[in-house]
Amino acid sequence: MGQIVESFEKVWAEADQSHPPKNFVRRIRKELESSPWPDRGHEDFKYTNISKYLSSPFISSKKELFLIENDNAYHTITFINGYLTSKNVDTQSIQISELEPESHFLEKPSTQILSLLNWAQGGKTVHIQVLSTCTKPLFIQYINVGSDSQSLIQPRIAVALSPHAKITILEDTLDMGGSGGFVNKLFMATLAEGSELNHYRIQNEGHKATSNGSNQVEVHKDASYKTWHFNLGSLLGREASQIRLLEEGARTQLKGLYLSTENRQLDQHIEVFHDSPNTYSKQHFKGILRGKSKAVFNGRIYVAKGASGVDARQLNNNLLLSSEAEIDTKPELIIENSDVKCSHGATVGQLNPDQIFYLMARGIPAPQAEEIICRAFAEEILFSIENVDIRKKVTRACAHVLNQGGLYAPV
Amino acid sequence: MFEIKNLHAGIASKEVIKGLNLTVNPGEVHAIMGPNGSGKSTFSKVVAGHSDYEVSEGEVLLDIHFKMKNILLLTPDERARNGIFLAFQYPTEVPGVNNLEFLRASFNATMREQGIQEMDASSFEAFVLKKIEFLGMKPDFLARQVNVDFSGGEKKRNEVLQMAVLSPRLCILDEIDSGLDVDSLKAVADGVNRLRSKENAFILITHYQRLLDYIVPDKVHIFNDGRIIKSGGKELAKEVETLGYDHLIH
Numbered sequence: 001m002g003q004i005v006e007s008f009e010k011v012w013a014e015a016d017q018s019h020p021p022k023n024f025v026r027r028i029r030k031e032l033e034s035s036p037w038p039d040r041g042h043e044d045f046k047y048t049n050i051s052k053y054l055s056s057p058f059i060s061s062k063k064e065l066f067l068i069e070n071d072n073a074y075h076t077i078t079f080i081n082g083y084l085t086s087k088n089v090d091t092q093s094i095q096i097s098e099l100e101p102e103s104h105f106l107e108k109p110s111t112q113i114l115s116l117l118n119w120a121q122g123g124k125t126v127h128i129q130v131l132s133t134c135t136k137p138l139f140i141q142y143i144n145v146g147s148d149s150q151s152l153i154q155p156r157i158a159v160a161l162s163p164h165a166k167i168t169i170l171e172d173t174l175d176m177g178g179s180g181g182f183v184n185k186l187f188m189a190t191l192a193e194g195s196e197l198n199h200y201r202i203q204n205e206g207h208k209a210t211s212n213g214s215n216q217v218e219v220h221k222d223a224s225y226k227t228w229h230f231n232l233g234s235l236l237g238r239e240a241s242q243i244r245l246l247e248e249g250a251r252t253q254l255k256g257l258y259l260s261t262e263n264r265q266l267d268q269h270i271e272v273f274h275d276s277p278n279t280y281s282k283q284h285f286k287g288i289l290r291g292k293s294k295a296v297f298n299g300r301i302y303v304a305k306g307a308s309g310v311d312a313r314q315l316n317n318n319l320l321l322s323s324e325a326e327i328d329t330k331p332e333l334i335i336e337n338s339d340v341k342c343s344h345g346a347t348v349g350q351l352n353p354d355q356i357f358y359l360m361a362r363g364i365p366a367p368q369a370e371e372i373i374c375r376a377f378a379e380e381i382l383f384s385i386e387n388v389d390i391r392k393k394v395t396r397a398c399a400h401v402l403n404q405g406g407l408y409a410p411v
Numbered sequence: 412m413f414e415i416k417n418l419h420a421g422i423a424s425k426e427v428i429k430g431l432n433l434t435v436n437p438g439e440v441h442a443i444m445g446p447n448g449s450g451k452s453t454f455s456k457v458v459a460g461h462s463d464y465e466v467s468e469g470e471v472l473l474d475i476h477f478k479m480k481n482i483l484l485l486t487p488d489e490r491a492r493n494g495i496f497l498a499f500q501y502p503t504e505v506p507g508v509n510n511l512e513f514l515r516a517s518f519n520a521t522m523r524e525q526g527i528q529e530m531d532a533s534s535f536e537a538f539v540l541k542k543i544e545f546l547g548m549k550p551d552f553l554a555r556q557v558n559v560d561f562s563g564g565e566k567k568r569n570e571v572l573q574m575a576v577l578s579p580r581l582c583i584l585d586e587i588d589s590g591l592d593v594d595s596l597k598a599v600a601d602g603v604n605r606l607r608s609k610e611n612a613f614i615l616i617t618h619y620q621r622l623l624d625y626i627v628p629d630k631v632h633i634f635n636d637g638r639i640i641k642s643g644g645k646e647l648a649k650e651v652e653t654l655g656y657d658h659l660i661h
Contacts, residue, residue, distance in 0.1 A: 352503075353462075354503045355503055355504075355505050357461055357462075357487060357503075358499070358502070358503035358505065359505070359513070359516075359517075360460075360486070360487040360488040360491065361459050361460075361487050361488075361491055361496075361497050361499075362488075362491055362513075362517035362520075362573060362577070363488050363491035363492040363517050363521045363524070363577065364516050364517055364520050365486075365488045365520065366486070366488065368516065368520070372508055372512075372513070372516060373505070373508070376505070376508045377507060379507055380507065
């Protein structure tokens, strides 16, 4: 029996008691049975020994109740320990239901091992239909209560935007002092013709958790998918996006910040598939690393045969605050076409001692000088957040990470 | 209020300052002149506390709360908050940092040190706008990033603005005249003159007499090979202008 099954068979057996598995789930489990954990020969795990984090046998997280205060600025749906527990959505534009896992939601479903693991647990998929434009953002709130190192939390969401519908979605986590476990989220979205999704996600799990956020999006004709990732929490925090630009005029913009501290590791894996001509993508990710922390940026752009008139750009900038921090940045362009505009760039820098001295010579203490320069570095991404309330939330979350360890005095 | 005693300092174990002595009293303007490589800029960096420079001997004393204290034991930010201000020869660009925010962080750090209430964003902006008006500058400085895409003259004026905001007691101006056309030089000098008072003192480091036509010094020191070889009144600067440094050195 494979190593993966050993870690997850308990969870599957438990899940099957309340919800007998469908054929789709059985098929995936069978596939996983024969697979070992991917080793460093696998491109997605070249810098990350995933089996180290996931080898202990997991058990299902408990269903808990928790009193939630709703923020009226948002429509809110809440997951506690990965289970959908409340919906506070007062609009006809959004319909929420739960679907059996065999529904093939995406045209080209992903075969990434961690999203297969999410499917393998069975259970229902939370289906969010956006039928028309919704001006109030939708807040998907994850609350983790009393998790231990063996708990497995695997929410699964599928969002469908009807033609020309527009919505903003925010995903954020509130960790109530959990002591670890594995959080493996799967977020899927399909954007019909002319629709627009602005998608913000804050990965803010507890610092002992292992987390993976799979983000799989299909963008149809003239639709726009913009996303902002803030990879902040977890011992290993992995964010993996696969964006497919399926039809002409489809566009995507991905921006992100990762702030890694202590001995933590934050990975970003981005794949953008330009399947059709005249599709557009822009990526800009920035990272700040402290202590002995590590981060990976792996951005892949595929341009399919015949996809002419594509414009694809990618930029990754890193600021290393310690000589022991490590960043592995790896842009990849796979282009099967000549009539395209593609660019990529990566920078890795340290704090400029002249800048620090200049600020200190004006009376600013060294830690605050560092903080000012780090903030300036991050602000390029933070200022691009279009929703003011979300920008405040994100800025607070980022400041909190930079402040931990007491290095940064509040300004 | 400021005294340097037998200062020896250098960079990468090479001694550059070789026994410097200097006393500055409140209200005075001193000029330090000297050829390239005589150690003038090193002197300013050592006083400001740049970590590249090492002091092997001597003291730099500043009156802090009516006691002469050796500031060589303080970090650069502590020195600044206690009234030392170095106007940089090449002010550093700090991309992404707003000039007004930078000024406020700097001002409030100094206020904290002195136990005075910090200023909030709006009252600080009003305070800075008054300083800008006083110096005859344009308010658009404030919205820009610190020294980014500033012309040579603008950078130096930004240094003068910082000086006006922080009201330091001892200002060291390291070649404030370098790279400036006559109009900018006049504007910068005019700003400095407006900031002169009985309580503060200035040390002007310069190659040229030209600056001293606009900011008239009380004392002029000729610097060579890491120490002062001659001191005098403002007429000494004229002597340099006419006869050159060689005449004084040999």
